[in-house]
Structure formats: structure tokens, C-alpha cells
Amino acid sequence: MTPAARPAAAPTPEDALSTTFDPRSLSFWHATVDDDLTPRPALDGDIDTDAAIVGAGLTGLWTAYELQRRDPSLRITLLEKAIAGFGASGRNGGWASALFPASASALAARHGHDAAVAMRRAMIDTVDEVGRAAAEAGIDCDYRRGGTIVFARSDTQWRSAQQEVAAAREFGVDELELWGAEQVRAREARGAVYDPACARVHPAALVRGLARAVEARGATIAEGTTVERWEPGVVHTDRGTVRARHIVLALEGYGAATAQLKRRILPLYSLMIATQPLDDAVWDELGIEHGQTFSDGRHLIIYGQRTADNRIAFGGRGARYHWGSAIRPEYDRVERVFEHLLATLREMFPQLPPLEAEHRWGGPLGVPRDWHASVSYDPTTGIGGAGGYVGDGLSTTNLAGRTLADLITGQDTALTRLPWVNHRSPNWEPEPLRFAGANAGLLAMTAADAEERATGRASLIARAMSPLIGH
Incomplete structure (x- = not known):
């Protein structure tokens, strides 16, 4: 097409x-x-x-x-x-993942350990359910369950990766794997966390x-x-x-x-690009298979996938929140962010050939006050x-x-007893507090990444922000 x-x-x-x-x-x-x-x-x-x-x-x-x-x-x-x-x-x-905005630790602190475990199990089961239901309905959406690779591209990210895997083991549900440098092909990566509970989807x-x-x-x-x-x-x-x-x-x-x-x-904007199709040999060198999605351990979120036709579909946060929760078409495309996404890909994978962003787009996602x-x-x-x-x-x-x-339909099921049912988040503050807080959070995540690059230690800024973003 x-x-x-x-x-x-x-x-x-x-x-x-x-x-x-x-x-x-x-x-x-x-x-x-x-x-x-x-x-x-x-x-x-x-x-x-x-x-x-x-x-x-x-x-x-x-x-x-x-x-x-x-x-x-x-x-x-x-x-x-x-x-x-x-x-x-x-x-x-295009990530059909088991990710939930509130971490298992945050869920346990609010709802109890058993409730957190139940929520994690439900999310993991849902990855397979999406594929099953799509097949049942006759929907060809390029569903392939290949998992997610989260690269650790610095000593700090590698220590965080180890801590993440250890924390997951405390709940006994997520089957995270810690990959060493010999298991990943991305240059300059210390290793990665592999999460099998994710599928690539169109x-x-x-x-x-x-x-x-x-x-x-x-x-x-x-x-x-x-x-x-x-x-x-x-x-x-x-x-x-x-x-x-x-x-x-x-x-x-x-x-x-x-x-x-x-x-x-x-409404918080996230923007994406899609490159030209890449040869299979390039993907082999990157070590990313069909069905796999990828990210890294930075605080300002990025996300990518290998599309069915061998492109990189890659996105990330970085676009600012707009006064009064405004949603306008011009906010969907910010050239500064698109260029930053291209530069990030080149930084992550220096072995890539010259890239073109053949498609550029974006849109708002929804953020509750307590994430x-x-x-x-x-x-x-x-x-x-x-x-x-x-x-x-x-x-x-x-x-x-x-x-x-x-x-x-009035049924009492394991799903209706999950901890997110009838949870009510507080309202966001009125303006100008909402504008100031939302954009300060964006700047804080950017500063946290810069802090870790400069100090080689886990960011104090990120630690301070964690309770505010459901971690």
C-alpha cells in the first residue's frame, strides 16, 4: 500500500x-x-x-x-x-504489553501485596488475550508476541535494571530476564532487561x-x-x-x-516517527527480531518496534503540556521532537544506515493525577x-x-475484584498550577537523565519524582 x-x-x-x-x-x-x-x-x-x-x-x-x-x-x-x-x-x-502505569510496588503500597499480584497476573494474561480475541474476530493486526528489550546503556541504567528484576521477583509473577552484554548486540549497551510479556501490533x-x-x-x-x-x-x-x-x-x-x-x-502528547524499511541484515546486527519491541532505561520515556515491513516505528515523550489541557491539531507535530527522536535512534544504534523519518505524527494520551x-x-x-x-x-x-x-452485566468475577476497579484518582489542580506542574515534571525527567550522565549515579531528581508518577 x-x-x-x-x-x-x-x-x-x-x-x-x-x-x-x-x-x-x-x-x-x-x-x-x-x-x-x-x-x-x-x-x-x-x-x-x-x-x-x-x-x-x-x-x-x-x-x-x-x-x-x-x-x-x-x-x-x-x-x-x-x-x-x-x-x-x-x-x-503498537505495544500489546503487560505494562500498567502504577508499578507493582505502588499497587502493593496502596492496595496490598495480593491485590498487586492479581493485577500483574491480569495484565500478563491480557497480552495473550489480545492476540486470542483478535484471531477470534478475524483481525489481522500483525500480532506477534516477541517480548520487550529494555537496553541498559550506562552503568547507572544497568544497576537499575538489576534492581528492577530483583523487585519483580518479590511478586513472583513477571518473568523478567537479565541479559548481559554478550546477549545484546546494541553497541555501548551494558545489558538489557527482557520481558516476554509483550507483542508487536499494528x-x-x-x-x-x-x-x-x-x-x-x-x-x-x-x-x-x-x-x-x-x-x-x-x-x-x-x-x-x-x-x-x-x-x-x-x-x-x-x-x-x-x-x-x-x-x-x-492530555499529554507523545510523538512518533517511522523510518524507511531496513534490510534484514541491519535488524540482525541490531539483534531485534520480528515481534520484539524495545526501549532503554532513561527516564524520559521512549518506545520502538520492528514493524511487519521492517521499519523502525519509534516514539517518545518530550512535547510540552498545553495551557488549559488544550488539544489542537498543531500539537500533533513538533519538528524539534521528531528530530530528537531521529537523533536518539542514531545514538542508540550507531550501526544504523542513514535514516529518514518517512512518517511523523503524534497525539494526546491520558494521565490521571496519581498515574x-x-x-x-x-x-x-x-x-x-x-x-x-x-x-x-x-x-x-x-x-x-x-x-x-x-x-x-452484574457479574462478580476475578476481574471485578481487581484493585483498579472503582479506583478514583484526585482531580488535577486548576491552572496555572496544572500547567506549571505538568511541564515541571517533563523538565525533571529530562534533568534526571542529564544528572545520571554527568554523575554516573542514580538520579536524586528521579527518586523525588517517583511517588508522583506511580512508581
């Missing part, structure tokens, strides 16, 4: 519905998905339904899919402002395939439909009123654009939702969908 040309400016949800706009320009994933991305019809007036799901990303679609498995008779309507998979669900790094193929699957089972996806507000039993949109017994809020970072969720979630993802449902009001994945949502959305389906 021929990739679309990179647009001069990032698109808006309204652009995605225009007959003159090519939605393949949203990201590399949208450019290469086997789907024509034609918008579905908008809501056409007032309707009654059993479950109204606000947002047709992975959280909303997995919830619909799992509700259909439990009760095929349910009438389900998904309300989407743009097109299914427009946001983070279609633009992310995210747009997954989310678009899931949309087709729930439609085939009878759900309705109303695109081009803006939700304005909700209350028990009713969702108000610009296209009509939806009356529903159950309402699921599945907006993630875009929840900050609504009055009712504005201080519940903070603790949650799933909730109130049987009294009939309103539930999930989110706050802090970028670890590709597989966590599947766990959320299964859990919400159990909660909505």
Missing part, C-alpha cells in the same frame, strides 16, 4: 469526516491499514439503546465486543466525534478490525457525532439524544475536552468508564472492556 504524503498540518476530528481529507495522513498506521477509512453515518435523531458508549477507540470497542459476548441481545451504540480509531488507539506505539489494524467486528455482531457506530454532555440514562449529542440504561465513557485523553471530565484527565489507571461502573446511575492508561493502553483497554462488561 502506498503511504500517504505527510500533511502540512495535523488533522482535526472534523477534517477526518471531510470528503477532501485523506485520513491515511493521520499516522503511519492509518497509511498502511487495510481499510478505506470511509466515515460511517452520523447519529440521525433521538434513539433508545441499551448501552451508549462515548468514544470508538479501543476502550469503547473492546467494551462493546465483550458485552456482545455476554449478552448478544443488547442494543449497543458507540458515539464517535471523528472516525473509529482516530485518536491514540490508532496512533500508538494498532490501526486492530482498532479498525474491532470496529468491523462489533458492527457485524449488531452494534451501531455513529461517527461524526459530538457528545456534548451526559447524565444518568441520557447522552446529549449535536445530532440527537440517546437514551440508554448503561453509559460508558471511553474518551481517554480527549476527555479533557469535555466540561465534565476536564480536571479528571490530563493510576481505573475502570468503574455505578449500578445506581448506570454510568461507567475506563482510562488513565498513561500510554500503556493498547492491551489495558482489553482488560478494561472485559471488566466493564462483567460490571455492567
Whole structure:
């Protein structure tokens, strides 16, 4: 499939519905998905339904899919402002991982050791469940479970890697392996932590395939439909009123654009590039196999994968938070960050040939105040939702969908007893405190990496920040 040309400016949800706009320009994933991305019809007036799901990303679609498995008779309507998979669900790094934004130690401190173990087991099981469910639905999303390699590229990162593996052993769930320098081929790496609980995925193929699957089972996806507000039993949109017994809020970072969720979630931008395809010989020298994802031990997060067509899809944080939790199309593309990502790849793998960023894109992810993802449902009001994945949502959305389906259908299961169920994060501070705090955190992580390079010791800045970011 021929990739679309990179647009001069990032698109808006309204652009995605225009007959003159090519939605393949949203990201590399949208450019290469086997789907024509034609918008579905908008809501056409007032309707009654059993479950109204606000947002047709992975959280909303997995919830619909799992509700259909439990009760095929349910009438389900998904309300989407743009097109299914427009946001983070279609633009992310493609890691179906067992990562959860709150660490096992943080979960144990808050909820107890047994609850932390249960959450870790659920997350690890979810990696396989994503692949199983995708296969069941006939979705070809390049799913391959090859694990994650986190390179330790300094003595400090190597000591942190050893500590991470030791900490994981205390909970007895994660099967982390400590690889020495002889087991990794990345130059200048002291070693790595290998986590087998991760799969490489084409995210747009997954989310678009899931949309087709729930439609085939009878759900309705109303695109081009803006939700304005909700209350028990009713969702108000610009296209009509939806009356529903159950309402699921599945907006993630875009929840900050609504009055009712504005201080519940903070939209933080993460940006990505995709290089030209590389020869197999290059990948052999890097030591990264198909199905594997990779990162390193720095504090300012980066993430990469070997795509099915042998590109490097690589992303990272570094774009600043914008005043008032603003979400605007121009924030999706920051040339300074794209150039930094290219430079980071060259630094990590000096044996790489000259690289080109053939695709550049980005988008907001959702950050709760305590960096603790949650799933909730109130049987009294009939309103539930999930989110706050802090970028670890590709597989966590599947766990959320299964859990919400159990909660909505009134089942008492191991999933409904997990510690993230009905967890409520505090609100973010009002401006200007939110702006100052969010951007200070970004600067702190950048400074922590610089501190470790300069001193050769674990960063005091990072240690001070750890409780604030769920570690």
C-alpha cells in the first residue's frame, strides 16, 4: 500500500469526516491499514439503546465486543466525534504489553501485596488475550508476541535494571530476564532487561478490525457525532439524544475536552516517527527480531518496534503540556521532537544506515493525577468508564472492556475484584498550577537523565519524582 504524503498540518476530528481529507495522513498506521477509512453515518435523531458508549477507540470497542459476548441481545451504540480509531488507539506505539502505569510496588503500597499480584497476573494474561480475541474476530493486526528489550546503556541504567528484576521477583509473577552484554548486540549497551510479556501490533489494524467486528455482531457506530454532555440514562449529542440504561465513557485523553471530565484527565502528547524499511541484515546486527519491541532505561520515556515491513516505528515523550489541557491539531507535530527522536535512534544504534523519518505524527494520551489507571461502573446511575492508561493502553483497554462488561452485566468475577476497579484518582489542580506542574515534571525527567550522565549515579531528581508518577 502506498503511504500517504505527510500533511502540512495535523488533522482535526472534523477534517477526518471531510470528503477532501485523506485520513491515511493521520499516522503511519492509518497509511498502511487495510481499510478505506470511509466515515460511517452520523447519529440521525433521538434513539433508545441499551448501552451508549462515548468514544470508538479501543476502550469503547473492546467494551462493546465483550458485552456482545455476554449478552448478544443488547442494543449497543458507540458515539464517535471523528472516525473509529482516530485518536491514540490508532496512533500508538503498537505495544500489546503487560505494562500498567502504577508499578507493582505502588499497587502493593496502596492496595496490598495480593491485590498487586492479581493485577500483574491480569495484565500478563491480557497480552495473550489480545492476540486470542483478535484471531477470534478475524483481525489481522500483525500480532506477534516477541517480548520487550529494555537496553541498559550506562552503568547507572544497568544497576537499575538489576534492581528492577530483583523487585519483580518479590511478586513472583513477571518473568523478567537479565541479559548481559554478550546477549545484546546494541553497541555501548551494558545489558538489557527482557520481558516476554509483550507483542508487536499494528494498532490501526486492530482498532479498525474491532470496529468491523462489533458492527457485524449488531452494534451501531455513529461517527461524526459530538457528545456534548451526559447524565444518568441520557447522552446529549449535536445530532440527537440517546437514551440508554448503561453509559460508558471511553474518551481517554480527549476527555479533557469535555466540561465534565476536564480536571479528571490530563492530555499529554507523545510523538512518533517511522523510518524507511531496513534490510534484514541491519535488524540482525541490531539483534531485534520480528515481534520484539524495545526501549532503554532513561527516564524520559521512549518506545520502538520492528514493524511487519521492517521499519523502525519509534516514539517518545518530550512535547510540552498545553495551557488549559488544550488539544489542537498543531500539537500533533513538533519538528524539534521528531528530530530528537531521529537523533536518539542514531545514538542508540550507531550501526544504523542513514535514516529518514518517512512518517511523523503524534497525539494526546491520558494521565490521571496519581498515574493510576481505573475502570468503574455505578449500578445506581448506570454510568461507567475506563482510562488513565498513561500510554500503556493498547492491551489495558482489553482488560478494561472485559471488566466493564462483567460490571455492567452484574457479574462478580476475578476481574471485578481487581484493585483498579472503582479506583478514583484526585482531580488535577486548576491552572496555572496544572500547567506549571505538568511541564515541571517533563523538565525533571529530562534533568534526571542529564544528572545520571554527568554523575554516573542514580538520579536524586528521579527518586523525588517517583511517588508522583506511580512508581
